[in-house]
Amino acid sequence: KEKVVITKDQQAFMNVILDAYNRHQIPPDVAKKLLQEQYSAEENFLLLTEMATSQVQVLVEFTKHIPGFLSLDHEDQIALLKGSAVEASFLRSAQVFSSKMPNGHTEVLEERIRKSGISEEFMTPMFNFYKTIGELHMVEEEQALLTAITIMTPDRPYVKDQQAVERLQEPMLDVLRKLCALHHPHEPQYFARLLGRLTELRTLNHYHAEMLTSWRMNDHKFTPLLCEIWDVQ
Numbered sequence: 001k002e003k004v005v006i007t008k009d010q011q012a013f014m015n016v017i018l019d020a021y022n023r024h025q026i027p028p029d030v031a032k033k034l035l036q037e038q039y040s041a042e043e044n045f046l047l048l049t050e051m052a053t054s055q056v057q058v059l060v061e062f063t064k065h066i067p068g069f070l071s072l073d074h075e076d077q078i079a080l081l082k083g084s085a086v087e088a089s090f091l092r093s094a095q096v097f098s099s100k101m102p103n104g105h106t107e108v109l110e111e112r113i114r115k116s117g118i119s120e121e122f123m124t125p126m127f128n129f130y131k132t133i134g135e136l137h138m139v140e141e142e143q144a145l146l147t148a149i150t151i152m153t154p155d156r157p158y159v160k161d162q163q164a165v166e167r168l169q170e171p172m173l174d175v176l177r178k179l180c181a182l183h184h185p186h187e188p189q190y191f192a193r194l195l196g197r198l199t200e201l202r203t204l205n206h207y208h209a210e211m212l213t214s215w216r217m218n219d220h221k222f223t224p225l226l227c228e229i230w231d232v233q
């Protein structure tokens, strides 16, 4: 059984990503707000668009600190951000949902989300994703790396130099694999399960526009940034 060793360079690389991740996260105050009271579908949709708009802004800041990102072709930088923003917001939502809350609060939060206005058909896949992410009990390094790996996915639409993106994603996958072995020594399949969540994310991404336009309310207003990111309107 070979000893898993994280090199000093990998540790430094990891710290850059973790530091950027912790500095660029909107506070999970959306959960607090939701626990306070039940809002109408319109108010919830507005809350979602506000949260998602500020999350895209912090996602750009986080991404700029991923080693090598700023040296990519500028159009590819945009293609990677555009291609990963929805997945990053579901990943962040899952992390907010599975964060430690006082007893019974998660159930209230789930109830509020179920009644928020999202159409029924998307509840199961969304909560399946949230619960399987919660069951992984990721440490923050794993959360930060998983978000960075999601962003640095070579086969997003319109990416021209996929090899350049692969070269940036690989070192992050290497560190993540080692971290999984170190933090979850009794779960040899943990790394594979983590990457399996990225496949689930792509499924959610696949029907995100339909999810948004099927919110149970009439005119759905989006900010210009979200129209761009969400492919709506």
Ligand SMILES: O=C(c1ccccc1)c1ccc(-c2nc3ccccc3n2[C@H](C(=O)NC2CCCCC2)C2CCCCC2)cc1
Residues within 6 Å of the ligand: 030, 031, 034, 044, 045, 047, 048, 051, 052, 055, 086, 089, 090, 092, 093, 094, 096, 097, 112, 113, 116, 118, 207, 208, 209, 211, 212, 230
């Ligand atoms: O329909 C959705 C969608 C979004 C983007 C693209 C396609 C569909 C769609 C709908 C809800 C949630 C969603 N799952 C959550 C889990 C826990 C806590 C809040 C959550 N939310 C929403 C939210 O604010 N998410 C933020 C979280 C920070 C990062 C940006 C996103 C609120 C919005 C107010 C009403 C209740 C849920 C997440 C997603």
